[in-house]
Amino acid sequence: MFEELSQRFEAAAKSLRGQDKISETNIETALKDVRRALLAADVSLSVVKPFLATVREQALGAEVVRGVNPDQQFIKLVHDALVEVMGGANVPLNQAPSGPSVILLAGLQGAGKTTAAAKLGLHLKEKRLRPLLVAADVYRPAAIDQLHTLGSQIGVDVFSLGPDERPETIASAGVSKAREEGFDAVLVDTAGRLQIDGEMMAEMVRIRTTTNPHEVLLVVDAMIGQEAAVLTRAFHEQVGITGAVLTKLDGDSRGGAALSIRQVSGAPIKFIGTGEKVEALQPFHPERMASRILGMGDVLTLVEKAAKEVKVADMEKMQKKLMEARFDFADFLQQMRLIKRMGSLGSLMKMIPGMAKIDDGLLRQGEAQVKRVEAMISSMTEAERKQPDLLAASPSRRRRIAAGSGHSAAQVDKMLADFQRMGGLMQKMSRGGGFPGEGPGGGFPGMPLSGPGGGPVLPQPSKAGAGGRGKGGMAARARPKAGRKRKGFADL
Numbered sequence: 001m002f003e004e005l006s007q008r009f010e011a012a013a014k015s016l017r018g019q020d021k022i023s024e025t026n027i028e029t030a031l032k033d034v035r036r037a038l039l040a041a042d043v044s045l046s047v048v049k050p051f052l053a054t055v056r057e058q059a060l061g062a063e064v065v066r067g068v069n070p071d072q073q074f075i076k077l078v079h080d081a082l083v084e085v086m087g088g089a090n091v092p093l094n095q096a097p098s099g100p101s102v103i104l105l106a107g108l109q110g111a112g113k114t115t116a117a118a119k120l121g122l123h124l125k126e127k128r129l130r131p132l133l134v135a136a137d138v139y140r141p142a143a144i145d146q147l148h149t150l151g152s153q154i155g156v157d158v159f160s161l162g163p164d165e166r167p168e169t170i171a172s173a174g175v176s177k178a179r180e181e182g183f184d185a186v187l188v189d190t191a192g193r194l195q196i197d198g199e200m201m202a203e204m205v206r207i208r209t210t211t212n213p214h215e216v217l218l219v220v221d222a223m224i225g226q227e228a229a230v231l232t233r234a235f236h237e238q239v240g241i242t243g244a245v246l247t248k249l250d251g252d253s254r255g256g257a258a259l260s261i262r263q264v265s266g267a268p269i270k271f272i273g274t275g276e277k278v279e280a281l282q283p284f285h286p287e288r289m290a291s292r293i294l295g296m297g298d299v300l301t302l303v304e305k306a307a308k309e310v311k312v313a314d315m316e317k318m319q320k321k322l323m324e325a326r327f328d329f330a331d332f333l334q335q336m337r338l339i340k341r342m343g344s345l346g347s348l349m350k351m352i353p354g355m356a357k358i359d360d361g362l363l364r365q366g367e368a369q370v371k372r373v374e375a376m377i378s379s380m381t382e383a384e385r386k387q388p389d390l391l392a393a394s395p396s397r398r399r400r401i402a403a404g405s406g407h408s409a410a411q412v413d414k415m416l417a418d419f420q421r422m423g424g425l426m427q428k429m430s431r432g433g434g435f436p437g438e439g440p441g442g443g444f445p446g447m448p449l450s451g452p453g454g455g456p457v458l459p460q461p462s463k464a465g466a467g468g469r470g471k472g473g474m475a476a477r478a479r480p481k482a483g484r485k486r487k488g489f490a491d492l
Contacts, residue, residue, distance in 0.1 A: 008033060008034075008036065008037030008040065008041075009033075009034065009037055009075075009078060009293065009294055010294075011033055011037075012030045012031075012033035012034045012037065012074070012078075013030070013071040013072075013074055013075050013078075014071065015029045015030045015033060015071075016030055016069075016070040016071040016074050017069070017070075017071045019070045019071075021070055022059050022060065022070045022073060022074060023060075024060060026070070027056060027059050027060065027074075030074055031052050031055065031056055034052065034055065034078065035048060035052055038051065038259070041259070042228075042257070043259045043260055044228070044229035044260040044263075044264065046229065046263070046264065047085065047229070047259055047260050047263045047264070050263075051081055051085055051259075054081050054084070055077055055078060055081050058077050058080075058081070059073075059074060059077050075294060078294065079290050079291070079294055082259070082286070082289075082290035082293060082294070083286045083287045083290045084286075085259055085262065085263055086258060086259060086262055086269065086284075086286035086289060086290065087262045087268045087269065087284075087286045088286055089285075089286065089287070090283055090284060090285045090286070091243065091268040091270055092270075092283075093214075093215055093243075093270060094214040094215050094242065095214065096214050099179050100132070100175070100178040100179055100183045100184055100185055100186050101184065101185045101186070101214045101215070102175055102185075102186045102188070102211050102212065102213040102214050102215070103120070103185060103186065103187050103188065103213060103214065103215040103217060104171075104188045104190065104207065104208060104211060104213040104215065104216045104217070105117050105120075105187065105188060105189055105190060105217050105219055105245070106190055106193075106204055106216060106217070106218055106219065106235060106239060106241070107192060107218055107219035107220060107235075108192050108193070108194065108220075108221070108224075108231065109140075109191075109192030109193070109194070110192060110221065111192065111219045111220060111221045111247060112219060112221065112247040112248065112273065113137075113189055113190065113192065113219045114137065114143055114146050114147050114150070114189050115150065115247075115273075115276075115278070116217075116219045116245050116247055116271075116273060116281075117133055117147065117150075117187045117188075117189040118133065118147065118150035118151065118153075118154060118156070118278055119271075119273060119278055119279075119280065119281035120187055120245070120271065120281065121133050121151070121154060121156040121187055122154040122156065122278050122279065122281070123271075123281050124184070124185050124187075125154065125155065125156055129184040129185055130182070130183050130184045130185075131156055131157075131183065131184065131185040131186070131187055132156075132157050132158075132159055132174065132177065132178045132181075132183040132185070132186050132187070133147055133150075133151050133156055133157065133158045133159070133187050133189065134158075134159045134160070134170065134171055134174030134175075134186060134187065134188045134189065135147040135148070135158060135159070135160035135170070135189055136167040136168075136170045136171045136174070136188050136189060136190050136191070136207065137167070137189055137190055137191040137192075138162075138163045138164070138165065138166075138167055138170070138191065139191045140191060140192070143189070143191070144160050144162070144163065147160070147189055148160070150278065153278060154278055157183075159173070159174040159177055159178075161173060167190060167191065167203060167207055168203070168206045168207045168209075168210040168211075171188045171190075171207050171210060171211045172210045172211060174186055174188065175188075175211050186211075188207070188211060188213070190204065190207060201238045201239065204238075204239050205238070205239060208239060208240070214242075215242050215243060216239060216240060216241045216242050216243075217241070217242070217243050217244060217245050217270065217271075218231075218232060218235050218236075218241045218243070218244045218245070218261075218265075218267070219244070219245045219247060220232065220244055220245070220246050220247065220257055220261065221247055221248050221257075222246050222247060222248050222249045222257045222258065222272075223248055223257075224257065228257035228260050228261060228264075229260040229261075229264045232244070232260070232261050232264045232265045232267075233264050233265060236264075236265040236266075236267065241265060241267045242267055243267050243268050243269070243270040244261050244265075244267060244268070244269045244270065245269075245270065245271045245272070245273065246258055246261070246269050246271070246272045246273065246284070247272075247273035248273060249272050249273060249274055258272075258289060268284070269284040270283065270284055271283055271284055272284050272289075327422075328385060328386050328387070328388055329377045329380060329384070329385040329386075329388055329419070330377075330382075330385040330386055332373075332377065332419070333374065333377045333378070333385070336370055336373070336374055337374075339370075372405075372407060372411065372415075373415055375405040375406065375407065376401055376402075376405045376407060376411075376412055376415055378405070379400075379401045379404035379405040380401055384397060384401075388416070388419060388420070391412075391416055392416060392420070395409075398412045398413060398416065399412075
């Protein structure tokens, strides 16, 4: 996401390199590049003008800081302005003072409301809350069945009355059921509607009046560009929204909608959808998104993803095996599948500072190599996975694995050689021989370890969390304590 916007912002900063300080002359050149970048990213013109004015005012009034180049200072100012235009800080879901919190999902046809409802339901469930999905879209064929299917996949209850009932009746009955049966939240999936369709918008108003929701979330397709501003304004004026969910952000290289919604409606973006999987939903943090846009990475989200998928005890066990050179193919397969649950290799790599510029072709090659290695390991017997030396001593085993995985014997030989090299590097590091992240077979630069064929091994989160914060570190805070039922929305 945001690849094109990131490149254009970088070009704007380059125009200030070699300058002694930011002046009225050179800032105008940089701001012209920023203006073109924002308009090309489909940011609404009503957002672009005040954004540029803010950056210009702060740039000319900024004090010269010794050791900070004008281009670096300019990027800092743009970063702060981006954070401000996107809302400043994460805004959690509103919570009912008593009883279930009612969350109404609205938006255009095809924006992904039904999938967003399921994603949000899973998100609440993972926070130890009990959500109820309500199927109030009676117009789209199979919408009710789709929500039931998604609810079954994630283990969340779904309420429906069929396609013949009025949407407001279904929504009201769903809220009553949730209140009677002790649910913590109600997620009402409504039909898609156009802002120019007066009858459908009036129906949305009736649903809101009937359910008295604590949240009205507008589901916006990130790929609609400048239309996001018009859509947001229309829904806000006619229905009244309290927040937004930005979907399909993974497929949008422009990302202008993320910069327009808050400024136009005053309502914050609360979640972003980053993929088709039900797990692909993240709380929206403006400062993290600004860092991604400027190619600075997003380490906090990366650590949270790892903390969500990985148990600290398992990682300590894995780290010990690595240091003792007992890491085998079964362990490597486990880590590869763990990375796949967190997202694509490309999306993870670009969360690491300095890796945003990595060539997409190289990332695709890396993902293809990981798939090849996974196929080879899957063709091994359990004994071969646990004892890699069996393969080194038996060409016939390697030929069998090659045939079973659909690859050549030479590729299997290379994979085994890379694996053995990694084992040697681990032994060297355990004896104080340095960090094995570089050199032949070292995989992608910046990754702590590399696996067979150059594929990455997942960074090991520790109890200290990010920044060495000790017992109360970020990784520790990201996981709710076992057995504790979390009723609040403040951390969502």
